[in-house]
Amino acid sequence: MLRFIERHTFWAIIIVLAAAILLLLIFSVWPEWLISAIGRKKTFVITLLNGITLAGLYFLVASGFTLVFGLMRNVNLAHGSMYLLGAYIGYEVSERSGSWFLGLTAAFFAIALSGFLLQTLVFRRMEKEELRQTLVTIGISIIAADLMLAIWTGTTYQFTPPDWLWGSSVLPIISVIKASGTVIYLKYPIYRLTVLAVAVLVGIALWLFLNRTKIGMMIRAGVNDRDMLSASGVNIQLVFAIVFAIGAGLAGFAGVIGGTALSIAPGEDIRYLLASLIVVIVGGLGSVAGVAIGSLLIGLAEQFGLAYFPTYGVVLTFLIMVVVLAIRPQGIMGER
Amino acid sequence: MDIRRLFSGNVSISEIHPAKIILAVFLIAYPSFTSDFFTFQIGAYSLILGTIALSLMMLAGYGGMVSLAQMSAAGFSGYIMAIFGENSVSVMGFGWPWWLTIITAILCGALFSTIVGAISVRTEGIYTIMITLAIAVAFFYFVRQNYHIFNGFTGFAGIEPPKLFGINWRDPVPFYYLTLFMAAFFLWAVFHCSRSTFGLGIQAIRDNPRRMRALGYHVGWHRITAYFFSGLIAGTAGVLLVWFNGRISPGSIGVEVVIDILVIAVVGGIRSPIGPFLGAIVFVLLENFAIDLIDRERFNTVIGLVFLLVVLFSPDGLLGLWNRIYPKIRFRRSVRTNGGRTQWDDSVSSGSFKTVNQ
Numbered sequence: 001m002l003r004f005i006e007r008h009t010f011w012a013i014i015i016v017l018a019a020a021i022l023l024l025l026i027f028s029v030w031p032e033w034l035i036s037a038i039g040r041k042k043t044f045v046i047t048l049l050n051g052i053t054l055a056g057l058y059f060l061v062a063s064g065f066t067l068v069f070g071l072m073r074n075v076n077l078a079h080g081s082m083y084l085l086g087a088y089i090g091y092e093v094s095e096r097s098g099s100w101f102l103g104l105t106a107a108f109f110a111i112a113l114s115g116f117l118l119q120t121l122v123f124r125r126m127e128k129e130e131l132r133q134t135l136v137t138i139g140i141s142i143i144a145a146d147l148m149l150a151i152w153t154g155t156t157y158q159f160t161p162p163d164w165l166w167g168s169s170v171l172p173i174i175s176v177i178k179a180s181g182t183v184i185y186l187k188y189p190i191y192r193l194t195v196l197a198v199a200v201l202v203g204i205a206l207w208l209f210l211n212r213t214k215i216g217m218m219i220r221a222g223v224n225d226r227d228m229l230s231a232s233g234v235n236i237q238l239v240f241a242i243v244f245a246i247g248a249g250l251a252g253f254a255g256v257i258g259g260t261a262l263s264i265a266p267g268e269d270i271r272y273l274l275a276s277l278i279v280v281i282v283g284g285l286g287s288v289a290g291v292a293i294g295s296l297l298i299g300l301a302e303q304f305g306l307a308y309f310p311t312y313g314v315v316l317t318f319l320i321m322v323v324v325l326a327i328r329p330q331g332i333m334g335e336r
Numbered sequence: 337m338d339i340r341r342l343f344s345g346n347v348s349i350s351e352i353h354p355a356k357i358i359l360a361v362f363l364i365a366y367p368s369f370t371s372d373f374f375t376f377q378i379g380a381y382s383l384i385l386g387t388i389a390l391s392l393m394m395l396a397g398y399g400g401m402v403s404l405a406q407m408s409a410a411g412f413s414g415y416i417m418a419i420f421g422e423n424s425v426s427v428m429g430f431g432w433p434w435w436l437t438i439i440t441a442i443l444c445g446a447l448f449s450t451i452v453g454a455i456s457v458r459t460e461g462i463y464t465i466m467i468t469l470a471i472a473v474a475f476f477y478f479v480r481q482n483y484h485i486f487n488g489f490t491g492f493a494g495i496e497p498p499k500l501f502g503i504n505w506r507d508p509v510p511f512y513y514l515t516l517f518m519a520a521f522f523l524w525a526v527f528h529c530s531r532s533t534f535g536l537g538i539q540a541i542r543d544n545p546r547r548m549r550a551l552g553y554h555v556g557w558h559r560i561t562a563y564f565f566s567g568l569i570a571g572t573a574g575v576l577l578v579w580f581n582g583r584i585s586p587g588s589i590g591v592e593v594v595i596d597i598l599v600i601a602v603v604g605g606i607r608s609p610i611g612p613f614l615g616a617i618v619f620v621l622l623e624n625f626a627i628d629l630i631d632r633e634r635f636n637t638v639i640g641l642v643f644l645l646v647v648l649f650s651p652d653g654l655l656g657l658w659n660r661i662y663p664k665i666r667f668r669r670s671v672r673t674n675g676g677r678t679q680w681d682d683s684v685s686s687g688s689f690k691t692v693n694q
């Protein structure tokens with residue numbers, strides 16, 4: 001942090017200023033001229049919160065994607081299918097057992113198992129043939145999407161989370177002060193704030209796992225030089241399988257979390273695959289911090305695009321990707 | 337040296353492999369002994385899909401750049417046909433003369449492909465797949481949301497080829513010959529291009545971009561130019577496709593279709609320009625006749641399985657499988673007839689997946 005300020009003093013000042021303006025925008029009561037310029041404060045703050053919570057969801061999906069890539073150089077294009085399958089499995093389990101948390105756990109472990117099997121049965125056979133591995137994942141995602149459509153049909157499903165997660169909370173942010181003097185505070189769904197909290201927790205847990213445990217150390221060593229790692233006596237196949245299982249499990253986990261926030265329907269797999277793709281392209285492949293930055297950028301861009309210029313929302317996301325690629329082809333936090 | 341060769345250029349009839357002549361005769365005579373359904377829905381459609389896949393094959397096989405946005409380029413030129421030409425939906429439709437519309441559409445397709453190339457040119461291997469897939473999906477969502485220009489979810493309908501020389505070009509037989517001509521032309525062009533200086537340069541860049549850069553080649557421009565050429569192919573095929581369907585909507589450029597083109601190219605074989613057409617025939621036949629084998633709804637499972645099997649067991653597609661089996665058959669036959677040795681072609685000289693991403 002201090003090093004960053006020392007090296008890029010100018011940018012540090014810009015960032016601090018931007019953060020200050022943002023906080024001012026959030027907590028102050030907006031004057032008339034500002035409302036006439038960019039619309040009501042409520043729209044702005046809710047869009048901001050939506051963007052941040054969506055970013056949390058994207059972080060959950062894309063962190064598994066980038067984890068797998070970082071170690072195995074395998075772009076798992078079946079990641080979206082894993083998200084959707086996790087959502088369906090979680091739905092079935094939680095409907096049968098009546099417990100949403102059981103569904104969440106089941107989704108994580110079922111998809112982790114599928115990832116483990118995929119790694120040990122398929123990808124181990126074609127090591128160092130990245131393009132072929134990627135093509136295999138495309139084939140798997142075609143079949144998976146079709147079979148899921150056969151089993152769960154085209155219906156939209158909706159989770160029923162515990163009651164205390166449903167409903168909305170009042171935020172300490174003033175929306176407007178009416179002429180009569182009554183102060184109206186903003187309301188926001190509790191569940192969406194939970195998504196954000198879960199994403200932050202998962203982020204911290206991943207960081208601790210990668211930086212403070214022995215197996216995390218092996219993974220980081222593997223990212224740097226996997227031949228050296230296996231030469232020093234580590235069973236690299238086991239490390240691969242564990243990482244793939246965790247990455248896939250995160251996708252299944254995100255499936256339930258995201259499926260509850262929105263809904264589950266065919267086609268969601270493509271949506272989240274696109275989201276993870278753009279997030280990791282922007283953030284930099286193989287870096288968890290990059291995923292955090294990328295998902296924040298993309299989540300905000302998507303929601304602000306949706307709120308302020310609906311038809312061209314996708315273009316905004318796309319432009320961010322193009323600009324990042326033009327300036328830093330390896331992504332914001334990516335390394336070559 | 338044969339004296340005739342001095343006067344007849346470097347190709348004489350006797351040098352062409354008889355299989356090629358038989359194939360050409362078969363393709364030309366094809367409409368005369370089949371029904372309209374086979375001419376139009378199977379023949380012409382396979383040729384169009386094959387041409388789009390050819391533009392992908394050209395990039396992937398010779399350039400090592402697997403671009404999934406080729407279908408989007410084709411779709412874009414189809415949209416341009418609807419927007420600048422005539423359509424039966426009362427959105428856009430400037431009614432430009434047919435020849436101007438076609439040229440604009442093809443060039444727009446090429447431009448689209450060039451832009452995709454410019455965006456993804458600094459990346460390699462799997463990154464290219466990711467970025468082009470992202471572009472393709474983003475274009476799909478954009479087209480679906482945009483009602484001003486692309487008429488959103490509904491898209492356009494009533495796009496028809498011009499009636500020239502008193503022939504309705506959308507009739508099965510003329511349309512088949514049109515697609516056959518275009519496909520043969522591009523096949524020839526790609527073959528030719530792959531042996532030109534530019535084509536060799538692109539293949540060398542695929543094998544070792546660093547060395548080529550050191551030799552003074554501009555790697556980026558070579559790649560972008562390859563994207564432009566393949567965009568011309570994709571754009572033309574897009575025009576044919578929009579005539580074939582008579583309509584275009586976001587569904588025509590959706591992710592499934594984008595992936596289908598990749599499936600076609602990979603199943604057929606990505607090392608030779610013939611591969612995409614072979615893949616397209618297999619794909620279209622499966623699409624039409626898989627109903628008899630399995631429920632119509634489960635077509636994607638069938639094609640996914642075929643794709644998976646090909647990728648797992650024969651990375652060079654059906655053509656690669658043939659190239660592996662053929663020498664063995666020939667060897668056995670020649671052992672039987674001559675009792676001597678035979679030479680077989682070196683099939684390693686063109687690219688395969690293993691060499692793409694080093």
